[in-house]
Amino acid sequence: MSSNAVGVKIKNVSKTFPAYGNKSKEIYAVKNVSIDIEPGQLVTLLGPSGCGKTTILRMIAGFLIPTSGEIYIGDKEVSKVPPNKRNVGMMFQSYALFPHMNVYDNVAYGLKLKHMDKNEIKDRVENILSLMQIGDYKNNMPNELSGGQQQRVALARAVVTEPSVLLFDEPLSNLDAKLREYMRGELRKIQQRVGITSLYVTHDQSEAMAISDKVIIMRHGMIEQVGTAMEIYSKPRNVFVADFIGKANFVKVDEVKDISNGYANIVLFGHEMNITAAENCKDAESFTCMIRPENIVITPDGRFTALVTAKAYFGQYVQYMLNINGQDIELMDFSQTNTNISEGDKIRVDVMESSLRLIASDSKKEC
Amino acid sequence: MEAVASVEKTKFSRRWDMKRKEFLMLLRQPGLLLAVLIVFAILFLFCVYPLIRLFISCLTDESGNINFNNIRYIFTKTDYFRAFWNSIKLGAFVGVFATIVGYIYAFAIKRTAIPGKKFFNMMAMFPILSPPFVISLAVILLFGRSGIITKNILGIEGNNIYGFTWLAIVQILSLFPLSYLNISGMLESLDSSIENASRSLGASRLKVFLTVTVPLSLPAILSSLLIVFAKSLCDLGNPQVLAGDYNVLSVSAYLQIVGLYNLKTGSLIALTILLPCMLAYIIQNYWVSKRSYVTITGKATGQVELITEPHIVIPLFIILVLLTAFTILMYGTVIYVSFVKTWGVNWTLTLDSYKFILKRGANAIKDTLFLSAISTPVTAQLGMLISYLLIRKNFIGKKLMSISTILPFAVPGIALGIGYIVSFNTKPLLLTGTAFIIITAMVFRTLSIGVETGSNSLRQVDPSIEEAATVLGASNVRVFFNISLPIMKSALFSGLVNTFVRSMTSISAVIFLVSVNWNLLTVSILSEIESQRMSAACAYCVALMVLVVLAIAVLELLVKQIFGRRRKIYE
Numbered sequence: 001m002s003s004n005a006v007g008v009k010i011k012n013v014s015k016t017f018p019a020y021g022n023k024s025k026e027i028y029a030v031k032n033v034s035i036d037i038e039p040g041q042l043v044t045l046l047g048p049s050g051c052g053k054t055t056i057l058r059m060i061a062g063f064l065i066p067t068s069g070e071i072y073i074g075d076k077e078v079s080k081v082p083p084n085k086r087n088v089g090m091m092f093q094s095y096a097l098f099p100h101m102n103v104y105d106n107v108a109y110g111l112k113l114k115h116m117d118k119n120e121i122k123d124r125v126e127n128i129l130s131l132m133q134i135g136d137y138k139n140n141m142p143n144e145l146s147g148g149q150q151q152r153v154a155l156a157r158a159v160v161t162e163p164s165v166l167l168f169d170e171p172l173s174n175l176d177a178k179l180r181e182y183m184r185g186e187l188r189k190i191q192q193r194v195g196i197t198s199l200y201v202t203h204d205q206s207e208a209m210a211i212s213d214k215v216i217i218m219r220h221g222m223i224e225q226v227g228t229a230m231e232i233y234s235k236p237r238n239v240f241v242a243d244f245i246g247k248a249n250f251v252k253v254d255e256v257k258d259i260s261n262g263y264a265n266i267v268l269f270g271h272e273m274n275i276t277a278a279e280n281c282k283d284a285e286s287f288t289c290m291i292r293p294e295n296i297v298i299t300p301d302g303r304f305t306a307l308v309t310a311k312a313y314f315g316q317y318v319q320y321m322l323n324i325n326g327q328d329i330e331l332m333d334f335s336q337t338n339t340n341i342s343e344g345d346k347i348r349v350d351v352m353e354s355s356l357r358l359i360a361s362d363s364k365k366e367c
Numbered sequence: 368m369e370a371v372a373s374v375e376k377t378k379f380s381r382r383w384d385m386k387r388k389e390f391l392m393l394l395r396q397p398g399l400l401l402a403v404l405i406v407f408a409i410l411f412l413f414c415v416y417p418l419i420r421l422f423i424s425c426l427t428d429e430s431g432n433i434n435f436n437n438i439r440y441i442f443t444k445t446d447y448f449r450a451f452w453n454s455i456k457l458g459a460f461v462g463v464f465a466t467i468v469g470y471i472y473a474f475a476i477k478r479t480a481i482p483g484k485k486f487f488n489m490m491a492m493f494p495i496l497s498p499p500f501v502i503s504l505a506v507i508l509l510f511g512r513s514g515i516i517t518k519n520i521l522g523i524e525g526n527n528i529y530g531f532t533w534l535a536i537v538q539i540l541s542l543f544p545l546s547y548l549n550i551s552g553m554l555e556s557l558d559s560s561i562e563n564a565s566r567s568l569g570a571s572r573l574k575v576f577l578t579v580t581v582p583l584s585l586p587a588i589l590s591s592l593l594i595v596f597a598k599s600l601c602d603l604g605n606p607q608v609l610a611g612d613y614n615v616l617s618v619s620a621y622l623q624i625v626g627l628y629n630l631k632t633g634s635l636i637a638l639t640i641l642l643p644c645m646l647a648y649i650i651q652n653y654w655v656s657k658r659s660y661v662t663i664t665g666k667a668t669g670q671v672e673l674i675t676e677p678h679i680v681i682p683l684f685i686i687l688v689l690l691t692a693f694t695i696l697m698y699g700t701v702i703y704v705s706f707v708k709t710w711g712v713n714w715t716l717t718l719d720s721y722k723f724i725l726k727r728g729a730n731a732i733k734d735t736l737f738l739s740a741i742s743t744p745v746t747a748q749l750g751m752l753i754s755y756l757l758i759r760k761n762f763i764g765k766k767l768m769s770i771s772t773i774l775p776f777a778v779p780g781i782a783l784g785i786g787y788i789v790s791f792n793t794k795p796l797l798l799t800g801t802a803f804i805i806i807t808a809m810v811f812r813t814l815s816i817g818v819e820t821g822s823n824s825l826r827q828v829d830p831s832i833e834e835a836a837t838v839l840g841a842s843n844v845r846v847f848f849n850i851s852l853p854i855m856k857s858a859l860f861s862g863l864v865n866t867f868v869r870s871m872t873s874i875s876a877v878i879f880l881v882s883v884n885w886n887l888l889t890v891s892i893l894s895e896i897e898s899q900r901m902s903a904a905c906a907y908c909v910a911l912m913v914l915v916v917l918a919i920a921v922l923e924l925l926v927k928q929i930f931g932r933r934r935k936i937y938e
């Protein structure tokens with residue numbers, strides 16, 4: 001099936017809505033966004049609520065018409081095709097199972113609309129139900145199923161018609177944390193097995209990082225960064241991305257000596273070091289250094305002296321709030337070998353230079 | 368300056384571009400387009416066109432030339448101004464007092480621990496479910512010239528009850544339930560923790576009531592005032608029976624047409640009722656309802672702490688008991704008199720009146736049942752379709768569609784009825800005298816109830832359920848029939864009861880539409896009252912009420928039978 005998967009392209013798409021209370025004003029929900037999803041890939045749109053990610057998803061589904069720009073599914077421009085003729089599959093936050101139909105009829109609904117032969121419908125439905133491990137429930141009504149089971153029915157219903165693209169609208173947000181983690185693994189497994197091009201919308205960064213080939217970070221209707229989970233985490237393009245993905249300390253640097261080829265030579269807390277630099281540093285005037293809390297280590301031969309101002313135990317790690325040269329810095333200690341440190345102590349710490357990143361600090365003003 | 372202008376222009380053209388895209392999208396969905404067009408055609412023909420024709424017919428003479436003789440006539444030859452002020456005075460008085468009574472009723476039931484809430488609630492529904500002039504009929508029987516209380520008990524001869532006082536009392540009694548429903552809905556959704564907050568800051572119960580509860584329920588109070596005002600103005604049944612010399616607009620319009628065969632002046636008077644009524648509805652819909660402080664969060668508002676202090680509960684309880692006792696007395700009188708041989712002369716109990724109405728009114732009973740039974744499902748289906756379009760779809764002219772559905776409900780029934788006569792009395796739309804014209808009048812008069820019920824049930828359905836069907840390839844038509852309709856149906860059935868009852872008890876819209884072939888119970892009741900056959904009128908009333916109750920029971924049973932299992936699933 002994966003051989004006939006098609007790509008999805010969005011070209012310079014914008015969507016405006018009339019401003020609330022002032023209809024003559026237009027507000028951009030999505031501003032000049034281009035996305036390229038390769039056949040069979042799973043791409044995630046990640047961003048805070050109101051960043052326009054769901055708007056993009058709904059434009060691909062056809063529930064919203066873009067104000068300008070083009071949407072391609074395969075080679076076909078679809079922005080004027082009604083949603084029922086686009087051949088997309090969709091998973092909804094609320095599952096959206098038909099409450100008046102049993103599991104079998106829910107899954108068979110899309111196939112019946114295609115006027116498929118009865119026996120073939122039966123084969124396909126039973127196949128997909130057993131693939132999803134819900135074959136035993138085919139005669140149950142949706143309200144008789146658990147959340148995870150409803151989720152599987154919704155997925156079965158979405159993929160059974162072999163759509164050219166599968167859209168996920170925060171499908172796991174109604175599940176409890178444990179089940180969510182399990183189901184995202186299942187979703188990814190089935191998506192890869194079926195080989196279907198997918199776009200996944202979420203505001204949960206760990207979910208995005210766990211399942212996607214590519215993550216797109218959005219803010220204010222625009223794309224902030226595109227890349228693999230690792231690229232985005234280790235090489236954020238600006239302060240927003242660095243702050244949004246994972247935790248980050250932003251530390252003032254004493255001096256920036258040189259920036260070239262994505263690297264910078266800086267002086268931090270009186271020590272010179274070589275770290276990576278974001279592209280936006282080129283013409284910037286002020287800078288900040290990103291330090292992930294897990295990249296600071298407590299070691300007796302550390303270069304910096306830190307005052308411990310607070311300590312909290314989280315099981316997996318111990319969190320220390322440090323003060324180095326007057327700057328507040330958070331440290332996560334996963335090794336937990338230094339059990340005798342307490343508030344008010346002075347300790348020696350060091351950083352892993354390769355994980356530090358110089359970012360232009362005025363980039364927040366970009367929007 | 369120029370730059371600003373060009374920005375404005377691009378904004379405008381962008382919006383225009385969106386409209387064009389939406390329109391193109393609509394063209395690609397033939398089912399939806401067809402549905403929108405058909406609904407518009409139907410609404411125009413039966414909701415808008417009759418009112419336009421009514422308007423035109425008032426301002427033209429027989430040959431169709433514009434002429435203001437009618438206007439001159441009603442202002443000079445008739446008692447128009449007095450009737451106008453009488454109507455407004457009555458409406459304002461009834462509006463204020465019905466709202467006060469409704470507020471007391473609602474507050475007692477929703478905020479205090481009075482006993483018998485279910486009973487009181489049911490009693491408040493009675494005037495809504497019963498034929499319009501049962502209360503005026505009972506007032507004549509009890510307090511009239513040969514009234515049971517005035518003449519037989521108090522010994523007063525020739526007590527004159529015709530006029531403002533009793534008309535106002537009757538209207539207050541029959542309209543306060545509207546105000547009660549409106550306000551109790553508001554009190555229910557008013558988060559009582561706000562009241563608790565005020566109380567914990569040291570306010571007394573009275574202070575809380577005056578500074579928190581009343582100001583917060585002001586929108587409901589205003590909207591109740593306006594609705595009752597409009598209803599009082601449009602009411603034909605009660606003034607027709609009770610107004611006497613106190614001339615009001617609806618009765619003058621009716622008399623111009625029925626008494627003087629003067630359709631045009633009658634229409635013009637009806638049209639002048641229409642204006643204040645519409646104004647009240649517009650203010651209510653577009654101004655008051657936007658001022659609501661109630662936020663619907665979907666969360667259950669916390670447990671309401673009911674007032675238990677006896678000095679509050681006991682007086683409220685007494686008021687409610689008196690009010691319901693009066694209502695019971697009214698209905699009891701009507702039932703009692705229906706068994707009396709000749710009211711005022713011979714008090715022996717017989718079944719004569721029932722024999723009489725079965726002989727003379729058998730057709731009216733059959734027709735009423737038949738016409739209501741046809742119009743109700745039509746209203747329901749049309750209401751569901753329109754609410755689906757309004758809530759779920761985007762198309763040009765949506766507001767117009769929504770207003771058109773409210774129009775026949777907001778205008779006085781008498782204006783709608785006259786509009787139907789002037790519109791549908793020539794070929795190709797020669798409908799006068801047929802069952803069809805009565806059915807359409809019933810359907811479109813109650814359509815807004817169907818749309819309202821449909822919209823409410825649709826709002827509770829997650830739209831993504833329909834979207835799920837759409838992305839699977841279902842067209843709009845299929846989504847409506849496969850998904851929306853089956854899900855809405857069970858909830859909508861309760862709306863059916865309401866529509867059915869309204870159709871059965873309607874009078875003002877259909878009074879001009881009945882004919883030799885098709886007669887209605889309400890019209891028969893009125894004519895029996897006018898010819899002073901009180902026992903027969905009462906028997907008709909009782910028959911109508913019994914039919915209504917039976918119909919509700921049957922519908923309930925049907926709902927349980929058909930949707931009982933399913934309804935559980937949705938909840």
